[in-house]
Amino acid sequence: MRALWQRVSVFWRREPFVGFAIVGGLLFFLLAPYLSWGRETIHVDARTVAGIVERRSNLEGRKLTTEEREEAIQDYVCEEILVREAHRNGWHLENGRVRQRLVLAMRTALNEDLPEASSAQLRAYYQANADRYRVPVSVTFSHVYFEKGSSPMPGVLGSLESGADFRAMGDSFWLGAIMVRQTRHQLQGALGTSFAEAVFTQEPGRWFGPIESSRGTHFVRADDRHPPELPELETLERYVQLDWATERRAELLERKMSRIRERYTLVEP
């Protein structure tokens, strides 16, 4: 024992730095479990305790016993550890449902309530984006419609050309016998592309047909062709206001995003 002590004291005199490091390391490992430093603290304050107990007793529909109360608090602590472990291990970044919810929450947080555009701002925006609001060339036409599967009565075209009342002929059509200011796009959607092409290429004022559409057979007379026009701002004000706000928000979001992006480093292959 004496010999060991002598060897230790010789070593200590020769290598005091290593000696201190060994003693320090031993103390660290021995005392670490009993010291709070290095350990994360979960502090459950009085307000949280009250909330936990209230929620659990509401769920049970009765006051909790002392054991149940303690159990509810310990359950909360376990949940808190699980949440912290999720962060610590990066599981929070892997969860698709959490991602979806927080991306949405973040977008909402970055969104600002904008005041409505002034009439001058709105008019300037409307003029600058006139093409978006211009109604393209459209056509007003009358037609006699026969449902799919029914055959048109013979001599329809002749009767129409000699001035028969087209409203009294054929089957009833859900959008009416006269279709007003239909754009090519609208007609394509309602009755198909080939029908829209036929109506837009016919000379106005003359009956022609039969033309097949996606819904049946038609005899058509183009009554009027309307050149492209820009409606008065007042008739579209609500939509223009909405578009203006959407664009402003997107610009603001873009600006905020580029500021936020500066904090992140992107590593790409």
Added chain:
Amino acid sequence: MTSNHITLKLVALALVCYGAYYRWSPGDDSVIELTASMIEGIAERQEALLERPLTDSERVEVKEIYIQEEILFREAFRRGLDRGDRRVRSMLIEHASRELLRAAGHEPSRPSESELESYFDAHAERYRVPERVDLQQVLIPAATAPTAYDDVLTELRGGADFTKMGAAGLGAEVKEVTRSRIAQAFGLDFANDVFALPDGAWHGPFTSSAGAHFFRIPKRWPGRELSYEDVKGTIEQDFMRDSEALVVEAELERIRRRYRVDIDDVD
């Protein structure tokens, strides 16, 4: 000992400390690393959605959208948007529990009939249907102008059509509502007051954060026991959930050493 020796030893110690920190410190959330396979995965998911291959510019666009979402996602954590969100919390708890079960090598196995029967016997109170009431309600919202509550009560007791009065709250009439359901909406004291009402007549007002409530209980359903056969399917799920909870608890016991828990005393 020369000063050179001391310097060398200090450098060695610093390197060890740095290495330990680098090995065990939490990752840096500000670095977004995109690997080739991740980019391919993002594009493939979008292609599956569109049912066609992406053009080059679309590939760039979906990657940009992913990066933007990733930044928004991390930023949300950085700003603590997850902390007040109960749904995010429960999703993380579920995720962490799954990871701990995986780490413990837990393999779910179906319980035997006798295990289920013993479980039912040990937890019979869990499978009891609690007392319920059919509840008719008139709610005068807190935001409305001051109302003469006595008049409302007189009207109701005089046979006025309650469905045309007040505003929709719990619903003008709810069937078989439990004490717990009312307590979760308005607190336990409120629920106890409602359940203590004599049946058949209108009573109120009962005030809550929503406004002034008037209630009538037209019918009361006593609590009843359920048989093993009634709840067999549920018991199996509960049994398996409890078995998993035990494994998670054991794992937590080990992890708990990393945390110091400090709970305030509350009377």
